[in-house]
Amino acid sequence: SSTSGAGARIAERARRVVPGGVNSGQRSVPGLTDLVITGTGGARFRTADGREFIDFHAAFGPPLLGHNDPDVARAVAEAGTSLGHMGVGVTEGEVLLAEQLVELIPSVEKILLTSTGSEATFHALRVARAATGRRLVVKFQGCYHGWHDSVSLNVISTPERVGGRDPISTGILPEVLEATLVLPFNDSEAVRAAFAAHGQDIAAVILEPVPHNVGALLPHQEFLTTLREETTRAGSVLVFDEVITGFRHHTGGWQTISGVTPDLTTFGKAMANGAPVGALGGRADLMDLFSSRPGGPTFFAGTYNGHPSVVAAALATLRKLREEPVHEHVFRLGERVRTELTALYQRLDVPAVVAGYGSVFVTYFMPGYAPGQLPGSYTDLLANDAALFVGYRRRLLEHGLFELPLNLKRSHISYAHTDDDVDRLLTATETAVRSALADGGAGDLAHTSTMGGARD
Ligand code: PMP
Numbered sequence: 001s002s003t004s005g006a007g008a009r010i011a012e013r014a015r016r017v018v019p020g021g022v023n024s025g026q027r028s029v030p031g032l033t034d035l036v037i038t039g040t041g042g043a044r045f046r047t048a049d050g051r052e053f054i055d056f057h058a059a060f061g062p063p064l065l066g067h068n069d070p071d072v073a074r075a076v077a078e079a080g081t082s083l084g085h086m087g088v089g090v091t092e093g094e095v096l097l098a099e100q101l102v103e104l105i106p107s108v109e110k111i112l113l114t115s116t117g118s119e120a121t122f123h124a125l126r127v128a129r130a131a132t133g134r135r136l137v138v139k140f141q142g143c144y145h146g147w148h149d150s151v152s153l154n155v156i157s158t159p160e161r162v163g164g165r166d167p168i169s170t171g172i173l174p175e176v177l178e179a180t181l182v183l184p185f186n187d188s189e190a191v192r193a194a195f196a197a198h199g200q201d202i203a204a205v206i207l208e209p210v211p212h213n214v215g216a217l218l219p220h221q222e223f224l225t226t227l228r229e230e231t232t233r234a235g236s237v238l239v240f241d242e243v244i245t246g247f248r249h250h251t252g253g254w255q256t257i258s259g260v261t262p263d264l265t266t267f268g269k270a271m272a273n274g275a276p277v278g279a280l281g282g283r284a285d286l287m288d289l290f291s292s293r294p295g296g297p298t299f300f301a302g303t304y305n306g307h308p309s310v311v312a313a314a315l316a317t318l319r320k321l322r323e324e325p326v327h328e329h330v331f332r333l334g335e336r337v338r339t340e341l342t343a344l345y346q347r348l349d350v351p352a353v354v355a356g357y358g359s360v361f362v363t364y365f366m367p368g369y370a371p372g373q374l375p376g377s378y379t380d381l382l383a384n385d386a387a388l389f390v391g392y393r394r395r396l397l398e399h400g401l402f403e404l405p406l407n408l409k410r411s412h413i414s415y416a417h418t419d420d421d422v423d424r425l426l427t428a429t430e431t432a433v434r435s436a437l438a439d440g441g442a443g444d445l446a447h448t449s450t451m452g453g454a455r456d
Contacts, residue, residue, distance in 0.1 A: 007036040007048040026060075029406060031394060040067035042416035045402070053402040054421050058412040061212075064248050064270040064330070064359070065320055066416025072273045072316045079312035087303060093311040100318055101281060104251050106261045107240070111281030112290060113306045117243035117268030118146025120278040121206065123300055124264045125150050127289050128204035128237035130298040136198055138205040138236075140185040142378035144213035145206055145241050145266075149176045155213055155378070185211055186219060186376040188226040199234035206239040209254035213244075214378055214408045215362035216355040224260040231263070237286065243268040243278070248412075249358045251321050275313035276304075326415045330359035333413045333422055337361050340426050342371070348433060359413040365389055381408060388436055395432035401425055 011034045015021035022028045029035070036048035043066055046052050055067070065072065083091065094113065101111050114120045125137055137150050145151040147169070154166045167177055181198070183190045185207070195202065205227055211217040231238040240262040245254040247270040255261050264282035271277055281287065290300040304310075320326060338354045338361050345352035351367035355374050364375060365385035375381055386407040393405035401424065403411045413422075 004049050006050075007034040010036045010048055026406070029404065031405060032397075042066040042068070043414055043418070043421055051400070053397070053400055054417075054424060055402050056411040056413070056417075056425065057402050057404040057409070058414055059274065060269070061244050061248065061412050062269040062272070062274040063414055063416075064412075065273045065317065065326065066414040067274070069273055069317075069320070069416075071320055072275075072313050075312040075316035076275065076309045079308045083308040085304070085307050091306070091308060091311065093308060093315060094306045097311050097314050097318075100315075101267075101279065104318075105246075105253055105265060105281060106255050107263065107265045107283070108281035109284040110287035111279055112287070112300060113311070114278035114280065114302055115276050115304050115307075115310075116146070117241075117266060117278045118148055119302065120243070120266035120268060120280040121145040121151060121239070121241055122148045123280050123290075123298075124237075124239045124241075124266055124282075125204055125206065127286055127298045128239065128264070130289055131237060131286055132203045132235060134201050134203035134236070135179050136181060136201045136203060137179060138181045138183060138191075138194060138202055140183055140207050140211065142185050142211040142214040142217055142381075143206075143208040143241070145208075145243075149173065150180055151206070153177065153180060153182055184377050184379060185217055186223045188220075188223050191223075191226055191230055195230045195234050195236075199230075199236070202231075202234060202236040204237040204239055205231050206241055208241050208244065209258065210245050210249070210357060211378075212360060212410050214381055215364065215410045216357060216360055217376060217378070217381075218355070218357065218374055219254075219258070220376065221258065221260075224258050228260050228262075237264060238262040239264045239266065241266045244270075244360075247271050247317070247321060248360070250327070251318070271317065272310055272314040273317040275310045277310045277314055320415075324415070327358070329415055330413045330417075333417055333419070334359045334361055336419070336422055337413065337425065340422075341429065344426065344430055345433075348430070348437075350433065350437070356410070360410050361413070362408070362410045363389070364408075384408065387440075388433075391436035391439070392429065392432040395435050396428055399424075399428035399431065401428050 011021055020028050037045055038048050039046040043054055044052055045055050098111050102108050139151055142155050144155050149172045152168050152172055154168050181194055183194055209219055227238060240255055242253045242265050246267040250256045264286060266280050268278040289298045291297060338356055341354045341363060353364045353366060353369045355362050365388045366383040389407050390405050393403045396403055
């Protein structure tokens with residue numbers, strides 16, 4: 001088209017003035033380094049090269065209602081004309097939002113707003129250390145909690161005390177990494193052993209209740225109850241990182257679905273449909289440590305926390321989630337995708353497990369799974385054929401469909417997706433998988449399919 005080459009030119013300018021040409025580590029996707037976004041709306045996005053894609057990546061998850069939802073956009077515009085950011089005191093919008101979150105989410109008695117999910121998990125671990133006077137944090141293989149030091153271990157770190165051997169970043173003090181234990185997900189025995197060995201030193205256990213940073217590992221109910229029992233017995237703080245699961249799977253989070261109530265919960269992403277927000281809520285006695293009491297508060301601050309336009313976006317998103325059949329719609333389409341993809345792979349005789357929950361889906365290409373059987377830990381996912389996983393997604397691009405072509409990345413359905421979008425996904429997937437198989441997976445692109453830090 002007449003705009004062809006425009007993306008490459010802008011991306012080249014970006015690389016001259018922005019390190020790596022992107023503002024977040026996972027935005028530079030091998031094979032897509034000239035991707036320049038010029039417009040988004042509903043289930044679509046457009047590029048500087050004049051191409052349009054049906055978007056099943058959905059920005060790693062925030063736009064549950066679809067990109068640029070008109071009701072959220074209107075609320076943000078109205079807030080913008082009446083209320084600028086002051087940075088002192090409080091606004092009624094912040095109160096309304098907190099009141100609703102307290103009402104909706106079982107663990108939340110009090111809540112604070114941040115601008116990102118990473119800030120929320122940072123403050124969760126800080127206040128857990130403050131409350132317990134302990135040092136260690138337990139996290140799980142396959143889970144990502146942000147960019148800060150305590151959790152900056154590769155999601156594929158081996159399930160043992162890591163001791164700084166596998167950070168996702170340079171520049172971190174080894175003693176910080178050493179204070180983090182990594183355990184395999186869904187392994188109750190490993191949790192009991194860690195508490196037997198270190199229980200009195202464990203300040204917090206943090207997990208994605210569904211580790212979506214490696215696609216979708218569903219938690220065993222007995223694993224969640226073991227975490228609750230062990231943390232309660234040892235006096236450690238149980239943190240559910242619901243940055244992805246919150247609002248997307250249920251307005252009351254995975255804790256409502258599972259019936260297991262953590263002490264603290266972190267949120268982000270779908271909470272404001274894409275406006276920059278995070279939140280940390282939980283037990284009032286823990287949350288009150290953040291108040292500026294004489295004698296030592298746990299410090300919490302942020303120039304943009306509770307920004308009026310972000311609060312307006314969150315309130316409008318919540319209203320729509322409560323008043324319209326958003327979950328009904330995305331769950332129905334998600335179920336359709338999983339069922340029909342499973343049938344497709346059976347027909348093609350390709351060993352595949354289509355996993356996910358509600359609006360989230362991901363296909364792992366691995367043999368030996370009976371219908372309905374699912375992988376439960378990151379170790380299980382080592383059997384996934386990364387070349388095919390990335391290879392069919394690269395070919396989907398040629399059909400105007402976007403699932404992120406990086407290994408183990410999940411895909412998302414929004415309220416703006418239609419049955420027609422799903423039809424197109426199914427048809428294009430069949431063609432793309434057939435073609436990837438004919439070329440032996442990703443073909444010459446196979447070398448780009450390693451998962452690196454698998455963070456987003
Ligand atoms: N927790 C989880 C589960 C996440 O998936 C992410 C980001 N993908 C974060 C925390 C960090 O959130 P943010 O990128 O907004 O800092």
